[in-house]
Amino acid sequence: MTKAKKTIHIHTNSLDHFAANKLEQIAHAGLTRQTRPIVRAEDMAATRNGENFISFADNDYLGLSMHPSVKEAAASAAQLYGGGSGASRLVTGDHILYQEVEERIARLKNTESALVFGSGFMANISIIPTLMGADDLIIADRLVHASMHAGIKLSGATLLLFDHNDVSSAAGLLKSHRHKYPHTLLLAEGIYSMDGDLAPIKDLATLAKNNDAWFMVDDAHGLGVVGEGKGSVHATNATGMVPLQMGTLSKAVGAYGGYLAASEAVISLMKNRARAFIYTTALPPATLAAANAALEIIETDKELVSKPVAHAQYFAKALNLGTPQSPIVPIIIGTAEEALKASQFLEEHGFIVTAFRPPTVPENTSRLRFCFSASHNKHDIDTLISLVKSLNVIGP
Numbered sequence: 001m002t003k004a005k006k007t008i009h010i011h012t013n014s015l016d017h018f019a020a021n022k023l024e025q026i027a028h029a030g031l032t033r034q035t036r037p038i039v040r041a042e043d044m045a046a047t048r049n050g051e052n053f054i055s056f057a058d059n060d061y062l063g064l065s066m067h068p069s070v071k072e073a074a075a076s077a078a079q080l081y082g083g084g085s086g087a088s089r090l091v092t093g094d095h096i097l098y099q100e101v102e103e104r105i106a107r108l109k110n111t112e113s114a115l116v117f118g119s120g121f122m123a124n125i126s127i128i129p130t131l132m133g134a135d136d137l138i139i140a141d142r143l144v145h146a147s148m149h150a151g152i153k154l155s156g157a158t159l160l161l162f163d164h165n166d167v168s169s170a171a172g173l174l175k176s177h178r179h180k181y182p183h184t185l186l187l188a189e190g191i192y193s194m195d196g197d198l199a200p201i202k203d204l205a206t207l208a209k210n211n212d213a214w215f216m217v218d219d220a221h222g223l224g225v226v227g228e229g230k231g232s233v234h235a236t237n238a239t240g241m242v243p244l245q246m247g248t249l250s251k252a253v254g255a256y257g258g259y260l261a262a263s264e265a266v267i268s269l270m271k272n273r274a275r276a277f278i279y280t281t282a283l284p285p286a287t288l289a290a291a292n293a294a295l296e297i298i299e300t301d302k303e304l305v306s307k308p309v310a311h312a313q314y315f316a317k318a319l320n321l322g323t324p325q326s327p328i329v330p331i332i333i334g335t336a337e338e339a340l341k342a343s344q345f346l347e348e349h350g351f352i353v354t355a356f357r358p359p360t361v362p363e364n365t366s367r368l369r370f371c372f373s374a375s376h377n378k379h380d381i382d383t384l385i386s387l388v389k390s391l392n393v394i395g396p
């Protein structure tokens with residue numbers, strides 16, 4: 001009895017010691033991360049610690065998380081159907097609301113079918129290992145999202161990275177290595193979340209096809225904001241050329257969940273084999289209703305979907321930055337410490353702008369990342385422009 005107690009004590013101690021040591025290293029590198037409770041409101045307003053802010057850090061590019069018809073749809077679905085879904089989709093969680101959401105996604109992405117997952121992260125850790133195994137090859141852009149790397153690890157496939165947005169770099173890898181593997185998957189994002197740049201999707205799609213490789217685009221940041229709202233595949237004139245289009249319902253759609261748009265055969269395979277689809281509880285009805293109402297707006301309101309990029313371009317022009325291709329505008333600062341300082345300065349003046357630091361971005365490219373939304377107003381953008389000018393962080 002006494003012996004067992006002592007053992008537990010030692011384990012707890014070594015665990016806390018381990019955590020404290022790791023944290024010390026993280027703090028030493030200036031990379032400590034913290035959660036900070038917040039209340040979001042309309043027009044990108046937010047209250048944190050009793051203070052009011054305008055957020056330029058949200059991925060709610062169309063302000064749809066606060067749209068009256070989205071809120072109404074979520075509220076009435078909760079009233080009608082309850083707070084949770086009760087089970088996984090293959091048991092009793094496949095609420096009738098899923099069907100409409102999936103039909104809308106397939107229509108927007110111009111694919112035979114679509115499947116909603118628990119989140120974008122869960123979609124990536126499901127789709128990749130369902131298609132790829134230890135004998136296969138994955139060729140990915142150097143900057144693809146952490147969730148794709150997690151999926152790649154789970155698959156056990158060999159990974160080779162090509163230089164960011166460099167089609168000839170990807171071509172070189174295919175030429176040297178494609179023949180050694182039964183299957184090869186090419187991975188890219190539509191719009192890169194840290195730089196806001198659009199991928200050369202059409203050229204990558206052609207390259208994949210010519211080398212008998214499959215191609216997946218993660219369009220987390222493209223749906224709703226480029227290509228008339230249809231996303232980056234449409235924006236780059238590659239409609240019908242990308243067999244695997246995944247993304248999220250948590251960014252421009254303003255709700256929660258992930259998706260894959262693909263052929264009937266691929267979607268049916270996912271339902272039978274994708275582990276983070278099969279072994280997880282279905283989304284709550286209110287979330288599905290919110291996504292459905294938001295997707296309807298994205299399908300129909302052409303003016304709304306053009307606004308986030310227009311706002312980003314207005315901001316960039318005033319600061320003599322290059323023309324943004326998306327609602328994401330990075331300003332590279334350099335060290336993690338300097339980027340944090342710049343972010344704190346903007347916060348003192350009422351604006352939330354996130355500083356991104358390694359390992360999320362490469363060493364010495366710590367940056368401020370400005371995310372523009374359709375629901376920002378000109379006055380707030382103008383105030384932000386003057387503040388950024390006063391920071392003196394943009395080169396000549």
Ligand SMILES: *Cc1c(COP(=O)(O)O)cnc(C)c1O
Pocket residue numbers: 119120121122124145147189193218220221247248249250257258
């Ligand atoms: C946000 C994001 C994801 C994850 O989506 P969630 O629905 O938030 O889990 C995946 N890929 C990319 C590129 C992202 O930006």
